[in-house]
Amino acid sequence: MEISRAQIGDWINGLYRATGADGFFGTPFFAVASAEDSYWTKFKSIISSSHWTPQEALSIKYPDSIARSVIVWILPINEAARKENRLKKDKPSVSWARVRSFGELANMNMRTQLCRLIVEAGQAAVAPQILMNEQKIHFKSPDFFTPFSERHAAFVAGLGTFSMSAGLITEKGVAHRIGALVTDIPLEADKRPYGDDVFAWCNSCGACIKRCPASAIGPGFKDRNKAKCAEYQMNVVTADRIREYGWLDYTLGCGLCQTAVPCEFKIPGGIPSLKK
């Protein structure tokens, strides 16, 4: 069976309901990047020489397959969780933290199941985030990068651009989670409506700087302090987690910079001028 783009869309929509992701997220949308896009090799110098190209990721499980496409989906965070988080000034709301902890489990199941459906239909597919978990690869201070950045994959697929807060601004805004997989299915790649402008959809309004309780965002992306953001989430947000949230083990997140900002659920208006 030849797997079409329409079939991929049907599977994503089906899994969105089957995994319970529909309890945490709005309707998903997806796009395709070519596995041969020149950005994948550029990321070896922009991010790290250890960042996987699609071929390197696919070869981990399927050494004889040729990577053709990277499928990337966006799960916009549901309005109720966004609304509740908008009111918060220090820590994430309970419903935002639920999305981070348990919505991401549904997203993990979407990654696993979509790969399984593709493999069952006779093609190869791997989800880099699952490979990283299997290999117990975790991000480390001070650079906080992993061997496959799903935000960068979404950028290459034409789904959105980076921003002052570091979040990826899509046509449905910055408050979302991402999933990605690499496959040997030859799908037509989507165009990037923003060309190569990495920060095109951020209007540099600075609202995210004011929202950040950890002072981890500055006017240029080099001013971002990932360690402050991570420490805030790991130490301050979780300090009284049983009483405030009621569950253990899973990350609670924060995301104040992704709510009550002009890019929360749309591309913000204004003229882009981010200091790079």
Ligand code: B12
């Ligand atoms: C490590 C990590 C973190 C770390 C560090 C985050 C950070 N700021 O980099 C910590 C723990 C702090 C963190 C926090 C959060 N995270 Co996090 N995290 C990741 C993880 C696991 C890896 C990210 C990675 O490898 N990045 C690579 C580095 C290089 O990216 P970067 O430094 O941001 O990239 C910059 C440069 O490359 C620069 N750049 C410079 N030159 C060029 C040139 C070109 C051509 C390009 C394209 C870019 C570029 O642009 C980028 C933006 O400034 C991903 C999952 C994944 N596997 O992708 C999730 C992920 C990025 N996190 C996510 C989320 C939602 C969050 C939080 C909101 C927590 C929450 N859920 O409440 C916060 C938001 C923090 C923020 N301001 O963005 C989502 C992002 C979705 C979105 N809306 O953008 C992801 C994709 C998880 C997912 N699957 O959905 N996270």
Ligand code: SF4
């Ligand atoms: S709040 Fe403003 S400056 Fe920050 S990411 Fe959104 S559009 Fe860009």
Ligand code: SF4
């Ligand atoms: S997630 Fe929270 S701590 Fe991290 S940059 Fe955004 S607002 Fe700041």
